Every structure is written in C-alpha cells, then in structure tokens.
Amino acid sequence: MRAEAGISHVPAGPRPMALQARGLEVRLGPGGRVCALKGLDLTVHEGERVAVVGANGSGKSTLLRALHGLLPLQRGDVLRGPGRQAMLFQRPYLLRLSALNNVRVGLWLQGLAWRATHEPAWQALERVGLAALAHRNGRALSGGQQQRLALARAWALRPAVWLLDEPTASLDPHAKREVETLMAEFAAEPGTTLLFSSHNLGQVKRLASRVLYLEGGQLLADLPVHRFFNDHALAATCPPAWAFLQGETA
Amino acid sequence: MNTFSDSVSTAVGLVLSMDPGLWAVVGRSLAVSATACLLACAVGLSVGAWLGVARFRGRGAVITVLNAALAVPSVVVGLVVYLVLSRSGPLGFLGWLFSFQAMVLAQTLLVLPVAIALTRQAVEDVDRQHGEQLASLGARVGWRGALLAWDERYALLTVVITVFGRAIAEVGAVMIVGGNIDGFTRVMTTAIALETSKGDLPMALGLGIVLMAVVLLLNALVSLLRRWRERVDTAPVHAGAMGWSA
Numbered sequence: 001m002r003a004e005a006g007i008s009h010v011p012a013g014p015r016p017m018a019l020q021a022r023g024l025e026v027r028l029g030p031g032g033r034v035c036a037l038k039g040l041d042l043t044v045h046e047g048e049r050v051a052v053v054g055a056n057g058s059g060k061s062t063l064l065r066a067l068h069g070l071l072p073l074q075r076g077d078v079l080r081g082p083g084r085q086a087m088l089f090q091r092p093y094l095l096r097l098s099a100l101n102n103v104r105v106g107l108w109l110q111g112l113a114w115r116a117t118h119e120p121a122w123q124a125l126e127r128v129g130l131a132a133l134a135h136r137n138g139r140a141l142s143g144g145q146q147q148r149l150a151l152a153r154a155w156a157l158r159p160a161v162w163l164l165d166e167p168t169a170s171l172d173p174h175a176k177r178e179v180e181t182l183m184a185e186f187a188a189e190p191g192t193t194l195l196f197s198s199h200n201l202g203q204v205k206r207l208a209s210r211v212l213y214l215e216g217g218q219l220l221a222d223l224p225v226h227r228f229f230n231d232h233a234l235a236a237t238c239p240p241a242w243a244f245l246q247g248e249t250a
Numbered sequence: 251m252n253t254f255s256d257s258v259s260t261a262v263g264l265v266l267s268m269d270p271g272l273w274a275v276v277g278r279s280l281a282v283s284a285t286a287c288l289l290a291c292a293v294g295l296s297v298g299a300w301l302g303v304a305r306f307r308g309r310g311a312v313i314t315v316l317n318a319a320l321a322v323p324s325v326v327v328g329l330v331v332y333l334v335l336s337r338s339g340p341l342g343f344l345g346w347l348f349s350f351q352a353m354v355l356a357q358t359l360l361v362l363p364v365a366i367a368l369t370r371q372a373v374e375d376v377d378r379q380h381g382e383q384l385a386s387l388g389a390r391v392g393w394r395g396a397l398l399a400w401d402e403r404y405a406l407l408t409v410v411i412t413v414f415g416r417a418i419a420e421v422g423a424v425m426i427v428g429g430n431i432d433g434f435t436r437v438m439t440t441a442i443a444l445e446t447s448k449g450d451l452p453m454a455l456g457l458g459i460v461l462m463a464v465v466l467l468l469n470a471l472v473s474l475l476r477r478w479r480e481r482v483d484t485a486p487v488h489a490g491a492m493g494w495s496a
Contacts, residue, residue, distance in 0.1 A: 070382045086386075093380035096401050105397070109388040137482075153387070 015045040016081055018161050018193040019067060023076035026066050026217075032074065036062040038217045039076065044195060046081060046160075049187050051208035051225070052197040055244065059217040060197035064163045067195070083160025083191070084110075090166045092150030094138035099130055099149050102138045106153040124156035125149075128182055144175020151182050162186060164196035168203065176200075183207060201248050205229060213241040253451070260452035261459055272453065276460050279437035282350060283418035286357035290417075291410050294365020298409075299399035301366065302373025303381060304391050313370070319363035324356075328426030331356040335427065348429040353437070356423035361413045368409040373398050404479055407472050415465055 019042075026037040037059050044050055052060045065071045067078055068087045094102050103121035108114050125131045128148040133141060138149055147167060154162070164183065168176040184207055187194040198204055204211060204225065211228040213221035221228065221241040228234070228241070235242040264272050301312070333339050335347045335355070346352045376398050384394045399406060421439035428435035430444060438457045445454035 065382065068386055070385060089383055089386075093383040095397065096403075106387045109384075109393065111388075 015047055017043055017079070018046045018048070018081040018083075019044040019085075019195070020079040021063075021067060021076065022079070024063075024066055024073060024078070025075035026062055026071050027074045028062065028071075036217050037066060040217070040219050042212070042219065042222075044161075044193060046191055046193055049194040049207055049209045050196075050212060051204040051210070052195065052212045052214060053199070053201070053204060053244070054214035058214040060214055061165050062217070063214065064165050064195065064197060068163050081160065081193075084157050085161040085163065086154035086157050086159035087163040088147075088150055088154055088165065088167045090169045092146050094141075094146055094149060096137065096139055098135050099138050099141065099152075100125060100134040102149060103153045103156050107156050110157055120156050121152075124152040127155055128152040129178075142175070144171050144178055147171060147175065147179050148182065151179065151186075155186060160191055161193045162195065164194070166197050166199065169199065176203075180207065199248075201229075201245075213238065213244065215240050215244075257451040257455050261454075261456035264452060264456040265459055269456070272456055272460070274433065275436055275438055275441045275457065276464075278350075278435075279418060279439070279461075280464065282353045282424065282437055283357060283414060285354045286361060286417045287410065287414040289354070289358045290361045290365045290413055294362050294413070295369050295399060295406060295409070298366040298369025299373045299395035300392065301370040301395075303377045303395040303398065313367075316363055316367050316370070320367055322360075322363070323422065324360050324420040325422035325426065327360045328356050328423030331359060331423065331427045347427065348431060348435055350435065352427040353424045353435060356427045357417045357420065360420060360423055361417045364416055365409060365413050368412060369399065369406060372402050372405050372409065376402055404476050407475065411468055411472055414468065418461065418464065 021040055021042040024037050024040040024042075025035065028034045028036045040059075040063065042063075052063060054060050062071065064087065066073060068085060069078065070087075095105060097105065100118075100121055103124050104114065104117040107117040107120055112120075122131065122134070125134050128151050130141075130145060130148055130152060133145065138146065141149060151167075162183075167183065168179050171179060180203060183194065183196070186192060187207065194207070196207070208225045211221070211223055211225050212219055213223075213228070221234070221238045223231070223234075229245070234245070301309070301316075331352065332347070334341050335344065335352055336342055337347075344351075346355070373395060377394065381394055381398065384397055389397060419439065421443055424430075424435070424437055425440050425443070428437065428440065430436050430440040436444075438461050442454045442457050442461075445451070445457070
C-alpha cells in the first residue's frame, strides 16, 4: 500500500535508485498468520538518509530485514541499485574470535581469500577506532565497542547501502554518541545511502533527511525530516503519525 | 553388606595393583569407544550443524526419525549389525563379525543419532537467535552451520562427552557383534556382565570403578577446558595469534 493520500512523497530527484520495494508483503509466525508488511511501496535514492519510525511491532525491523533479503516475501519484490548492501542489528552477533578476525570473517564470506582480508580488516578497525583492541576477543568488548566492531565489519565491505536496525537502542549515552557519529560519517561518504530504524527522535532529526512512519505493517507517512517534525498539518493528514510524535515527545 | 565391602576392597586392590587382565579389558574398551566416538562425531557434528540451519521440505520428518533413533535399544543395533556382518549378510565378505571393527561399527551406529540430534539442537538454537546476522554477511547454509558449530564448540564438547559416555556404557551391541571373546573382544561392560554372572564380583566392581573414573575424568577435563576458555575469551588475545583459535 502506498503512503496515504495527502501525505507528500519525497521527490525522486535526479539521483539513481539505491533500493526499491514494490508491493512488499511479508507474513510471519506459524502458517504466516501475522501480516507484518502489507503491500508496501518504497523507493530510496542514492545518498538519502532515511529513518524508519513507528511503535514496537509496526514493521520497522521486518521492513529492513525484507529489504536485505533475509525474509521470504509473500508478494512483491525488492530491487537493488549497484553496490553492496550491509545490515547492522541492535545486538550484533560476534564470533568467538578476536576483533580483527571477526572483521576478516565478514570479508572472507564475501569471497575474499583469507590472506587478503588482513589489510582491509585493519583499515576498518582503524576507521572505527578499535585498532588498539584488534586482538581482543570480540565477545569481551563493551556493548558500544561491539557495535563499533559490527560497524567495522560492515564498513570493510564498502557498502553502498546501509540498513541499520535500531543500532544504538541498547547502548549507553556515550556509546550511542560514538556509534551515531560513525553512522553520520559513513552516510556522508559519497554515494552512500542510509536506512535506519530508531525510537530516538533526536537521532532521527540529527541523521535523517527523510522519515518513513510505519504502523501495522503499512507505510502511513513518507516525508522530509523537517516536515515530519514541524508540519502541523500532519495532525490532519496522518493522525497516527501525529499521535506517535506527540507520544514520543511528551 | 560384608560381601559388598569385601568386593569393593578387592576391586580397589585389583585396580591399584595394575592387574593386567583388568587393564587389557579397560584399554580395549577405551579404544573401541574412542574410535566409535571419533567416527560418529566426525559425521554427526557436520550433519547436525547442517541440519541445524538448513530448511527443506521433509526436515520435520527427518528430525522426528532422528529423535526416535535416540531411543533405539543397543541390542537392536547389535542385531542389525550382526545380520549385516554375518557371512550371508551384505557386508559378510569383510569378515568383521566378532572383531574390533564390528564393535566399533555397532557403537558408531548407536551413537551417531545422538551426535547429530544434540548438535542439530545446539546449532539450531543459536541460528534462531543470530543466524540471520551471519546470513546478512553472506554466509550460505553450509558456512553458517560450520561457523555456528565452531562458535559453539565448547557446548559441542558436551555432545562429544555424551556420545563417548553412551558408547562406553553400552553392553548389548558389543556383546552381540563382539561375542565377548576373552583377550579379543571383551570390553568393560561385557566383562562386568560376565563376571557378575560368574559371581566374580570384585573383578566386576573393579571394572565398574574404572568405568566410572573414566567418565568422571572426562567430565572434569571438559569442565576445566571450559573454564580455561572463558578466562582466555575475556583476556586480550596474543598479538601473534591470528588464526581461528584467536
């Protein structure tokens, strides 16, 4: 289903498409009884920074997982632009290996020879400020360091599209700031597209250029970030999004 | 009670005096079960890890059959192996009946479902939680299973111990396919059964003590290994250690 009438879609612009979902329907649970995404249409262009917001169970994580090809689609399809795609999760899964080897495994799974993974893995650790902890077991790192390690593992793949599922939700304020700074830096790299879900509206304001509001697996609003937060017409055009905003900012 | 305490003291004496008859049986028993455990784990851990992450039509039926195989009595396995290895059986030409190889084969078949089922469960549990993160990195089913099994290797040590424990403690299959031939196919469990029926309780108890000691020792080793790894995992890894063990 398209965003409801009256809600402006972000103009496509001249930039090439990075990611497109057409009529996306995803069913979850035993026998696919729960319809987690209901015919969702979405186009994200290269260089966009898109935040996905909504209450718990609204379909944010499902959307990101479906866009990354981790869920079977009941209907619809996902088209990807050129370049790699990387996904980050709220709680990163790190192998019982050193930080360096965790990054190397990510590269190796992409088809790089093990020997050739050393240099790019080091670069990635340096990029996120974890080079000093390269030989420490990934599981022994703090929550913030683990998330930065997961960012390094993804960054090493040089993704064109980042999908981040509440990447700072379980972090303390300091770690949250560190991860958010890295996200902003990665998003600023030329040709990079960012799509992230978050409950942190401050973070959405700081990072996003466009906001998608989901409810019950439907895309109810798709607006530039300044309009989503400042346009009082939202109360009339999309009451659920308005109510969500009032609730979150109360 | 006197008979029991006398038997225990005589058994301890036999163990401590390094009785050659007793230790020959112990050595054979360990060799048969360790070989069976090695073979079953080599196949079982791989198949179990794959089954833990693979999704295919009929998977539920495969798992049901596998779980049912856990409860197959060892004498039934022994009987099947006996028929297969008997002179008129399909593998009769090997001439393995009443030999070390026959006992290894029977024990391997007996414990293989244990290795597969327990590994499958361990890997499936962790795959359910984290498998999609590995998939998001590009790990296909085979590699995902292998990586998760590797990552859960300390949990899988318990599977190996369970497999060994089941192998070394079974009596029915080795009795049927080994024949309990003195100095040739007699192992601890068949010897215990025989000595008990003969009334030689000290020898039976001595073997029982050794059997318990072996199992206890293995469990203690695994426990120590786990504690050591937990300490290593939370400490900095040596700068030179770049391999998979890091």
